[in-house]
Amino acid sequence: MRRLGELALGLAHLGGAAVCEPMPEATKSYGPLQAEVHLTVRGTTDIALFEPVLQTFVTRSDGARxxxxxxxxxxxxxATVAECRSSSATADLVVSSSIDQQIKLANDGCAAPYRSDGTARLPAVSNWRDEVFGITWEPAAIVYNKSTIGSAPAPKSRFDLIDLLRPEDSAFRGRVATYDIEVSGLGYLFAFADSQQATTFGRLIEAFGRSGAVATCCSAAIIDGVVSGDYLIAYNVLGSYALARADENPDIVVVAPDDYTLVLARAALIPRRAAMPELAGEFIDFLISEPGRSALRSANLIVDTNESVHAAMRLPENPDVSLRPIPLSLALLVGLDQHKRREFVARWQAAFPKERDRESAD
Known part of the structure; x- marks a missing residue:
């Protein structure tokens, strides 16, 4: 993890060469080990969160793994780009929370089309060219721990969060965490979307920089910090991960901000050279079917944002106005333009000149 003021001025273009060969963080198999057919799924969803969904599909399939x-x-x-450009083996299905990257993969010819009765019923915002499909419904949330936040007013919006960080002696100094946009594709997506939604973005990152907010890799690590008390507030993390932790810890509160709440649908695509495209299509159909959606709800990967069905969830007062789903569209490619990326990170960094000056002096 790093203080926000330490982020590099430029972002390497994601299409460029990687320093090390990309590798998965963890792997696990479901179904008969000797199965004649098996589906290779690569995803950004933590195994612990996605496991019930995978197990449900396997139990309903005919001996698949x-x-x-x-x-x-x-x-x-x-990894997906590299496989698309070469003749090497690929995954059969890629599911990512970085939906802008998924759209770019499809736009660059790296996805195979898939059509079924189920995909035909998806709304336009969840089906891009019959190649990228939105399968979840997850709000970007503010998360805090009731046992550690003390008597401070709980934030319900970005305005509240800015106010909490404003005092020089704020108890939240150095104890608010969000994504490191340099290493997290989802973090970059959310931050760029924030910059397009409201004028609060500039004030918010200025408040983050002034108060020594922390940037780290991923939802799970950030929420773990809130649970342990290392962080008092997490900003813009996926509500699905936070609700999963709230099932274990009733002190965790998940806030869909009143000013606006970004809502993400993880995106699935079948790589162009997938060995099992038919089985991958069956898995997509399962995910968008009622049994699949029920499994996703049980895993908190589909969050009801109109009615509070989870004790830990705090919904906006007016969801019809506040909820802002991120549609699957070419507009997502704007933030991935190399010039735009550099420009955005430069704007992000400009909020923290004192931190950079002080660090360079050391």
Missing amino acids: IDYEQWASNDLYL
Whole structure:
């Protein structure tokens, strides 16, 4: 993890060469080990969260096995690009929270089309060219721990968060965490979306820089810090991960911000050279079917944002106005333009000149 003021001024273009060959963080198989057919699924969803969904599909399939690989988002993108450009073996299905990267893969010719009665019923925002499919419904949330936040007013919006960070002697100094946009594809996606949503973005990153907020890799690590008390507040993390932790710890509160709440649908695509495209299509159909959606709800990967069905969830007062789903569209490619990326990170960094000056003096 790093203080936000330590982020590098430029971001390497994700299509460029990687320093090390991208590798999965963890792997696990489901179904008969001697199965004649097996589906290789690569995803950014933590195994612990996605496991019930994978197990449900396997029990409903005819003797198939799923080999699931858990990846960091940027590494998954780089690996998929490399396989698309070569003749090497690929995964059969790629599921990523970095939906902008998924759209770019499809736009660059790296995805195979898939059509079924189920995909035809998806709304346009969840089906891009019959190549990229939105399968979840996850709000980007503010998360805090009731046992550690003390008497401070709980934030319900970005305005509240800015106010909490404003005092020089703020109890939240150095104890607010968000994504490191340099290493997290999802973190970059959310931050760029924030910059397009409201004028609060500039004030928010300025408050983060001034108060020594922490940037780290991923939802699970950030939420672990809130649970342990290392962080008092997590910003823009996936509500699905936070609700899973709230099932274990009733002190965890998950807030869909009142000013606006970004909502993400993880995106699935079948790589162009997939060995088992038909089985991958069956898995997509399962995920968007009622049994699949029920399994996703049980895993908190589909979050009801109109009615509070989870004790830990705090919904906006007016969901119809506040909820802002991120559609699957070419507009997502704007933030991936190399010039735009550099420009955005430069804007991000400009909020922290004092931190950079002080660190360079050391």
